[in-house]
Amino acid sequence: xxxxxxxxxxxxxxxxxxxxxxxxxVSPVISTSLYFVVFGSAIGSRITEIDGISYGAFIxxxxxxxxxxxxxxxxxxFAIYFPKFVGSIYxxxxxxxxxxxxxxAYVGGAATKSIILGLIILATASxxxxxxxxxxxxxxxxxxxxxVTFSLFGFIIGIWAKSFEQLQLVPLLIxxxxxxxxxxxxxxxxxxxxxxTITLFNPVVYLISGFRWSFYGKSDVSVGVxxxxxxxxxxxxxxIVAWIFRTGYRLRN
Amino acid sequence: MxxxxxxxxxxxxxxxxxxxxxxxxxDIQRGxxxxxxxxxxxxxxxxxxxxxxxxxxxxxxVTVDGHDINKDYRAARSLIGLVPQELTIDAxxxxxxxxNYSRGLFGKPANxxxxxxxxxxxxxxxxxxxxxxxxxxxxxxRLMIAKALSHEPRILFLDEPTAGVDVELxxxxxxxxxxxxxxxxTIILTTHYIEEAEAMADRVGVINRGEIILVENxxxxxxxxxxKRLVLELRNPLTAIPEAFSRYxxxxxxxxxxxxxxxxxxxxxxGVASLMRDLEAGxxxxxxxxxxxxxxxxxxxxxxxxxx
Numbered sequence: 001x002x003x004x005x006x007x008x009x010x011x012x013x014x015x016x017x018x019x020x021x022x023x024x025x026v027s028p029v030i031s032t033s034l035y036f037v038v039f040g041s042a043i044g045s046r047i048t049e050i051d052g053i054s055y056g057a058f059i060x061x062x063x064x065x066x067x068x069x070x071x072x073x074x075x076x077x078f079a080i081y082f083p084k085f086v087g088s089i090y091x092x093x094x095x096x097x098x099x100x101x102x103x104x105a106y107v108g109g110a111a112t113k114s115i116i117l118g119l120i121i122l123a124t125a126s127x128x129x130x131x132x133x134x135x136x137x138x139x140x141x142x143x144x145x146x147x148v149t150f151s152l153f154g155f156i157i158g159i160w161a162k163s164f165e166q167l168q169l170v171p172l173l174i175x176x177x178x179x180x181x182x183x184x185x186x187x188x189x190x191x192x193x194x195x196x197t198i199t200l201f202n203p204v205v206y207l208i209s210g211f212r213w214s215f216y217g218k219s220d221v222s223v224g225v226x227x228x229x230x231x232x233x234x235x236x237x238x239x240i241v242a243w244i245f246r247t248g249y250r251l252r253n
Numbered sequence: 254m255x256x257x258x259x260x261x262x263x264x265x266x267x268x269x270x271x272x273x274x275x276x277x278x279x280d281i282q283r284g285x286x287x288x289x290x291x292x293x294x295x296x297x298x299x300x301x302x303x304x305x306x307x308x309x310x311x312x313x314x315v316t317v318d319g320h321d322i323n324k325d326y327r328a329a330r331s332l333i334g335l336v337p338q339e340l341t342i343d344a345x346x347x348x349x350x351x352x353n354y355s356r357g358l359f360g361k362p363a364n365x366x367x368x369x370x371x372x373x374x375x376x377x378x379x380x381x382x383x384x385x386x387x388x389x390x391x392x393x394x395r396l397m398i399a400k401a402l403s404h405e406p407r408i409l410f411l412d413e414p415t416a417g418v419d420v421e422l423x424x425x426x427x428x429x430x431x432x433x434x435x436x437x438x439t440i441i442l443t444t445h446y447i448e449e450a451e452a453m454a455d456r457v458g459v460i461n462r463g464e465i466i467l468v469e470n471x472x473x474x475x476x477x478x479x480x481k482r483l484v485l486e487l488r489n490p491l492t493a494i495p496e497a498f499s500r501y502x503x504x505x506x507x508x509x510x511x512x513x514x515x516x517x518x519x520x521x522x523x524g525v526a527s528l529m530r531d532l533e534a535g536x537x538x539x540x541x542x543x544x545x546x547x548x549x550x551x552x553x554x555x556x557x558x559x560x561x
Contacts, residue, residue: 002327008357012346019345087341091400094305094335095358096327 005097006105013079013109024075025117028067032121035063036128039185050187051218056129061212062184063125065146068118069179069204072147073171076110076154081167084158084250099245103155110151111144118143132215138223139214145230146207152237159250178204188220203229256280257408257439258304263313265299265463273299275463277313281408281441286434288450288471289443290553291460297443298338300460301410305335317408331359334406338413338443340393344386348377348396351385352403359404371399374429391422398429409433411442415449427453447553459556467556474552483514483525485532486541497535501528512539 017024040056047055083089092102125131133139161167182204188196199205200221210226213219219226243249258281265274274296281287291297302308304315306322306329315322317329343351352368372378375395380388385396394414401409411430415423430440430453444450450457451471458468467474490509501524504513516523532539 002360004360004362005358008354011357012343012350012354015350016345083343086344087337087339088343090302090305090307090335090337090341091355091358093307094330094333096330096360097358098327 002097002101005095006101006108009092009102009105010109010112013106014112016079017075017109017113024113025120028071028117029120029124032063032067033124033128035066036060036125040128043185050190051216053216053218054129057131057216058187058212059185060122060125060129060131061215062182062208064118064121064143065182065204065208065211066179066184067121068114068143068146069150069175069207070171071114071117072110072150073154073157073175075113076107076151077158077161077167077171078154079106079110080155080158081161081164085164099242102245103152103241107148107151107155110154111147114147114151115143118147134217135214139211142207142211142214142226142230145227145234146211149230149234149237152234152241156237156240156244159244162250175204178202179208183208183220203233206230255283257283257318258441259314259316260300260304261314263300263303263315264311265296265303265308266311273463274303274310277460277463277465279458279465279468281439282456284434284437284439285455286430286440286442286453287456287458288454289441289458289460290445290447290450291443292445295460296463297460298412299463301335301412301441301443305333305410306330327360331404332407333410334401334404334408335410336394336397336401336412336414338416340390340397342385342393342396342400345384347382347384348372348388348399349381351396352399355400356403361404367405368403371402374432375399376425391418394418394422398426402433406438408439408441411440413443413445415444415446423449459553461556475546480515480517480551481523482545483516483528484543484545485512485514485539486510486543487512488538488540491537495535495537498528498531501531512537 036056036059039059043055049055050058080089083092122131157167157170161169181199182202183199188199188205188209191199206221206226206229209220210223210230213223213226258279260277260279263274263277264272266272277296277300279300289297289300299308303310304317304322306326315329317332320326320329320332322329346354349368349372352372353363353365356364356368369378372381375398377392377395377399380392385393388396398411398414414426418426427449430442434440442449442453454471456468457471457474459466487510491505491512492509494503494505494512502515504515505511506513514525514528516525
């Protein structure tokens with residue numbers, strides 16, 4: 001294993017995050033705080049609590065997931081798309097680095113950044129509402145699993161994309177709506193039956209539900225199903241990445 | 254001398270159906286400077302990209318110092334440094350960070366002393382903290398070379414290294430290439446600056462329409478394919494070449510004062526002696542005489558034109 005290469009890529013990716021600290025860390029924290037203040041106070045004044053949890057506290061896991069998903073995707077997709085765009089990917093492709101090492105380094109870098117971000121948002125939220133984390137291990141497990149899975153998904157988008165427009169397409173048109181409609185700001189049990197059934201086809205529901213369970217012990221769907229769905233999505237992403245590298249899709253052709 | 258790079262039956266057809274390489278066979282000797290010449294779109298960059306692992310080949314085998322580029326890609330790639338044609342650098346990284354990144358990527362332990370030497374050799378040491386985006390074009394080209402040399406490769410590919418580079422930097426680069434060769438590094442350069450190949454290369458390969466049409470020792474190539482010109486400065490200008498000289502390939506300058514005879518210096522009877530005799534018999538006198546060898550550029554153009 002070329003660990004030095006993995007470290008070199010990982011360190012470069014982290015250095016970029018710290019170089020663009022305003023864009024990477026501060027801006028998502030500010031926008032999440034705004035969500036928190038606006039949604040928390042506007043809707044929170046009408047809905048005092050859901051499942052016995054104050055509305056402000058209820059939306060915290062959803063807000064973290066919202067940032068975790070979008071940032072994991074954008075970090076990883078940009079990290080691999082940018083060298084493709086400027087042409088510096090030649091160096092990566094000509095280096096004695098295996099596919100697995102490339103994925104570990106890029107996905108590891110992207111996931112690390114979004115996990116740090118998730119934890120910062122958690123700390124920010126704790127300034128607004130009292131938080132309890134009943135299952136800290138599972139909270140971290142969901143955080144890491146989701147960050148890794150969606151960084152892998154972002155990596156796939158970054159390789160697939162042929163333009164900056166395509167790079168933005170999936171996060172904007174699919175992920176953001178799915179996250180907003182996935183129970184970030186409400187319990188899906190509050191929806192009419194038909195919409196509740198439709199919502200269950202949204203994979204993000206399972207991520208948010210499981211993550212919220214790790215905080216408050218309450219969930220819309222069972223934790224086992226949440227975990228299972230996340231792992232299934234992870235395996236799907238791993239399979240696609242393996243296929244990409246085996247065929248050289250949009251990299252070596 | 255055993256070859257350090259062996260390319261055997263390599264073909265490449267892109268998804269668009271365009272065939273960039275057709276059954277290419279090429280052996281590069283250890284420690285030589287090999288110039289790969291060819292017009293734009295001939296397949297030079299595709300060939301290099303396949304050897305370096307950037308593009309998948311459609312068929313054939315490539316070994317680098319005995320290591321198959323697929324089965325034993327780590328050993329093969331760690332021996333190769335590549336300076337691509339385009340200036341493709343992560344613009345926001347510092348010179349120091351990007352060169353150290355390249356070294357790490359190739360699995361080499363950090364060695365600040367060595368990286369400093371590379372940067373000093375390429376006159377980049379003063380710019381080590383500068384972001385790549387702030388460098389001039391020539392500096393960026395040096396940085397690309399520094400990145401390629403950062404992991405101490407044994408084979409260096411220079412794809413059009415002096416395209417768009419000023420004369421001074423070009424001279425510096427040639428000097429650097431010679432130094433590397435003295436250190437035992439094998440150098441493969443593609444170029445369409447023929448004088449570059451003429452000045453630098455030990456051997457020359459010509460590629461056209463995806464096929465290697467010639468590989469030859471440079472001096473031998475120039476001897477074999479070179480044509481010579483005999484230039485006669487006439488004492489009395491001519492208005493036209495006399496009919497009696499129609500069997501000679503003669504050209505008369507517009508002012509009629511210079512007669513040029515082009516001949517194949519490999520021919521058994523180049524015809525110089527008989528031309529001299531006939532000139533004397535015809536009363537055409539000359540006051541000076543000069544001979545010129547054709548340049549590699551002329552040889553190259555002739556070769557490529559000869560192809561159907």
